[in-house]
Amino acid sequence: MRHIISVMVENKFGVLSRVSGLFSGRGYNIESISVGQTLDPTVSQMTIVTSGDDNIIEQITKQLNKLIDVIKVTDLTEFDHVEREMMLIKVQPRVEHRAETLRVAEIFRGVIVDSSAKTYTIQVTGDDKKLEAIIDLLRPLGIKEVVRTGKVAIAREAKS
Amino acid sequence: MKLSGAQILIESLKREGVKYIFGYPGGQVLNIFDVLYDEKDIQLILTRHEQGAAHAADGYARASGKAGVCLVTSGPGATNTVTGIATAYMDSIPMVVLTGQVPNMLIGNDAFQEADIVGITRPCTKYNFLVKDVSDIARTIKEAFYIATTGRPGPVLIDLPKDITVAKTDFKYPEKVELRSYRPTVKGHVWQIKQAADAISKSKKPVIIAGGGVIISGSAAELKEFAEAAKLPVTMTMMGLGGFPGDHKLSLGMLGMHGTYFANMAVHESDLLIAIGMRFDDRVTGRVEDFAPGAKIIHIDIDPTSIRKNVRVDIPIVGDVKDVLKVLNKTMQDEGGHANPHRKVWLDRIEDWKAEHPMDYEQGDVIKPQFVVEKIYEITKGDAIIATEVGQNQMWAAQFFKYKKPRTWISSGGLGTMGYGFPAAIGAQFAFPNKLVFDIAGDGSIQMNIQELSTAVLHNLPVKVAILNNCFLGMVRQWQELFFQKRYSSTCLTGTPDFVKVAEAYGAVGLRAQKPSDVEGVIREAIKVKRPTFMDFVCDQLEKVYPMVPAGAAINEMLFRPPDCPPGEKLICKTVKQELKCRCVRAKRGM
Ligand SMILES: Cc1ncc(C[n+]2csc(CCOP(=O)(O)OP(=O)(O)O)c2C)c(N)n1
Ligand SMILES: [Mg+2]
Numbered sequence: 001m002r003h004i005i006s007v008m009v010e011n012k013f014g015v016l017s018r019v020s021g022l023f024s025g026r027g028y029n030i031e032s033i034s035v036g037q038t039l040d041p042t043v044s045q046m047t048i049v050t051s052g053d054d055n056i057i058e059q060i061t062k063q064l065n066k067l068i069d070v071i072k073v074t075d076l077t078e079f080d081h082v083e084r085e086m087m088l089i090k091v092q093p094r095v096e097h098r099a100e101t102l103r104v105a106e107i108f109r110g111v112i113v114d115s116s117a118k119t120y121t122i123q124v125t126g127d128d129k130k131l132e133a134i135i136d137l138l139r140p141l142g143i144k145e146v147v148r149t150g151k152v153a154i155a156r157e158a159k160s
Numbered sequence: 161m162k163l164s165g166a167q168i169l170i171e172s173l174k175r176e177g178v179k180y181i182f183g184y185p186g187g188q189v190l191n192i193f194d195v196l197y198d199e200k201d202i203q204l205i206l207t208r209h210e211q212g213a214a215h216a217a218d219g220y221a222r223a224s225g226k227a228g229v230c231l232v233t234s235g236p237g238a239t240n241t242v243t244g245i246a247t248a249y250m251d252s253i254p255m256v257v258l259t260g261q262v263p264n265m266l267i268g269n270d271a272f273q274e275a276d277i278v279g280i281t282r283p284c285t286k287y288n289f290l291v292k293d294v295s296d297i298a299r300t301i302k303e304a305f306y307i308a309t310t311g312r313p314g315p316v317l318i319d320l321p322k323d324i325t326v327a328k329t330d331f332k333y334p335e336k337v338e339l340r341s342y343r344p345t346v347k348g349h350v351w352q353i354k355q356a357a358d359a360i361s362k363s364k365k366p367v368i369i370a371g372g373g374v375i376i377s378g379s380a381a382e383l384k385e386f387a388e389a390a391k392l393p394v395t396m397t398m399m400g401l402g403g404f405p406g407d408h409k410l411s412l413g414m415l416g417m418h419g420t421y422f423a424n425m426a427v428h429e430s431d432l433l434i435a436i437g438m439r440f441d442d443r444v445t446g447r448v449e450d451f452a453p454g455a456k457i458i459h460i461d462i463d464p465t466s467i468r469k470n471v472r473v474d475i476p477i478v479g480d481v482k483d484v485l486k487v488l489n490k491t492m493q494d495e496g497g498h499a500n501p502h503r504k505v506w507l508d509r510i511e512d513w514k515a516e517h518p519m520d521y522e523q524g525d526v527i528k529p530q531f532v533v534e535k536i537y538e539i540t541k542g543d544a545i546i547a548t549e550v551g552q553n554q555m556w557a558a559q560f561f562k563y564k565k566p567r568t569w570i571s572s573g574g575l576g577t578m579g580y581g582f583p584a585a586i587g588a589q590f591a592f593p594n595k596l597v598f599d600i601a602g603d604g605s606i607q608m609n610i611q612e613l614s615t616a617v618l619h620n621l622p623v624k625v626a627i628l629n630n631c632f633l634g635m636v637r638q639w640q641e642l643f644f645q646k647r648y649s650s651t652c653l654t655g656t657p658d659f660v661k662v663a664e665a666y667g668a669v670g671l672r673a674q675k676p677s678d679v680e681g682v683i684r685e686a687i688k689v690k691r692p693t694f695m696d697f698v699c700d701q702l703e704k705v706y707p708m709v710p711a712g713a714a715i716n717e718m719l720f721r722p723p724d725c726p727p728g729e730k731l732i733c734k735t736v737k738q739e740l741k742c743r744c745v746r747a748k749r750g751m
Binding site: 009010014017018021025055058059062063065066068069070071 | 278279282283286287290307339340341342463464465468469
């Protein structure tokens with residue numbers, strides 16, 4: 001099963017390679033990993049998307065916790081949470097498809113962040129489904145390049 | 161007063177109580193060695209290879225319980241320690257490895273003797289540091305010792321660029337360490353411990369499996385109290401040898417691939433395993449799916465990742481073994497969990513297994529390696545520190561010597577590093593100058609760090625190396641004999657030097673035993689001379705380690721000694737296209 005694990009780490013050099021080395025060394029797979037500073041500049045937050053059966057996920061979280069630089073590990077899959085990913089898509093449509101391209105971007109609340117005589121670059125944010133959907137619609141129009149950030153996720157606050 | 165980085169380093173090591181550093185100099189550590197030149201409280205022991213230094217620091221740590229320290233130069237000096245670091249890592253041995261590095265401004269330039277040792281050792285250290293500023297040295301040393309020796313211990317490496325050993329700053333050694341991201345769990349969960357106590361009092365066929373954690377946490381006394389009070393039979397992993405007296409009525413000896421018949425049968429038939437400070441290595445479990453099929457498993461370990469990694473666990477208890485055993489003993493006592501009417505039946509059953517297949521061998525006209533190990537045990541009355549190499553020698557040393565106390569068995573378990581034993585024995589002898597220290601060795605393994613004879617001779621360390629010379633990489637040959645139709649591919653060691661002459665050339669003592677009747681005299685002489693000694697025991701070439709659980713089998717599916725091989729069987733040594741005759745060839749050549 002797919003899991004999304006949030007890892008709070010010391011913001012030091014080498015930490016990313018300790019984490020990624022743990023995954024490669026033990027044969028766990030990483031679907032995506034994203035890292036960024038938190039409000040506290042000495043702490044970074046990693047979001048790792050991985051998959052495996054319960055035993056593997058248990059090992060992954062334990063092994064992450066064991067790393068000296070890891071402060072906290074949360075398997076967000078167990079909680080109600082929000083996941084987002086950003087994607088930049090460079091589209092090179094034929095002249096007759098330029099309007100259609102812009103319409104698709106609009107439907108997905110994409111933003112045109114760059115345009116040239118032949119291309120548009122669209123920025124979209126969303127969950128997996130949304131990103132896959134826009135790719136499906138744009139593909140026949142001529143996608144030149146896709147770049148994705150990998151997921152970030154955060155737990156939802158309990159509503160009361 | 162301002163001190164140089166090199167001075168700060170040595171001052172910091174003093175604060176950590178370091179007496180010996182095992183090391184080797186080079187360009188990037190010149191400043192540190194220069195400080196050591198005048199140093200009185202810390203002695204640098206110059207080994208003859210950095211691998212030797214790392215293993216010696218490890219052996220010192222295993223014998224004494226204190227962190228071993230090792231200091232080498234950058235590049236090749238650092239990479240030479242990697243096997244030693246990985247060995248210590250696999251066996252959870254506290255060690256601090258100091259490596260020189262090229263100056264900060266050259267890092268990343270492929271400078272002369274630059275190696276990214278922090279990158280190289282990341283997966284085989286508990287933690288490692290690259291110190292970029294002189295003002296970080298003291299704190300880093302403090303943290304390194306703290307990390308190396310607490311929780312599940314392990315090696316920590318500190319990489320020191322040359323410029324920071326020269327730079328100066330004020331020295332202030334931190335009083336304590338505060339690491340928000342490192343807080344090992346020490347206290348076991350009380351409810352879980354209660355569950356464990358309940359399960360133990362209900363169990364009909366319980367077995368304790370004691371691992372290296374018992375030794376590391378210093379809980380041999382608590383384990384003995386536990387086992388004796390509840391009459392629980394105890395088997396040990398290889399790393400656990402010495403954690404429970406091997407000559408105790410409740411001891412089943414070692415379990416696993418070359419474990420005793422009775423230990424393996426007891427574990428297989430058990431209804432409750434109490435695993436203490438061990439990690440269910442594949443050498444212990446055999447085929448995992450069939451491991452102890454009827455047993456509930458209680459698993460006590462300080463490292464949560466060890467729990468449920470390889471086998472199912474019913475009652476996990478994360479915590480320091482000593483802490484947990486203390487609470488468990490108390491809980492069992494309070495709840496009267498000790499009286500159990502089934503225990504006698506179970507212990508009797510184990511006695512039957514002991515009678516069915518005791519650990520034995522037959523001593524004929526050629527020296528049997530097991531006989532040598534038994535003689536060492538008899539003569540020392542078990543009061544010795546035994547280091548080992550790897551291979552058959554290691555297994556016989558584990559099987560035929562009864563370790564009575566913790567830290568008397570020093571052997572590379574997890575990594576199985578040939579060449580470990582001799583330098584480790586040297587480290588152990590530094591920790592205990594007055595104890596008898598042996599390295600039980602193979603003719604292959606001893607050649608992997610034989611240069612450390614110089615170190616032993618220079619410091620007049622009475623380390624006694626018992627070479628069980630079978631002319632083969634015996635353990636590999638055993639697998640070839642049993643599973644590869646006797647195709648002895650590259651396992652014959654023709655070309656081995658005369659170990660007596662080698663010892664003598666280094667200024668050590670060389671002794672040889674050709675026949676069984678020589679064995680005792682040679683051992684006694686080695687003990688008497690109080691100098692580094694090589695004992696060359698010309699052993700049966702075809703002897704095998706039994707029982708044996710073949711790869712992929714369950715631990716109750718053991719192979720036993722078949723009828724002896726016909727005398728004079730021919731061994732084809734492909735390497736040099738030579739025919740060796742089993743057993744007697746070397747005796748005739750007078751080697
Ligand atoms: C550094 C290293 N290389 C290779 C091996 C694989 N290996 C395991 S046992 C063994 C044979 C050891 O031969 P020897 O030291 O003569 O011991 P014996 O088994 O004959 O007692 C080998 C090659 C190892 N454990 N370590
Ligand atoms: Mg051999």
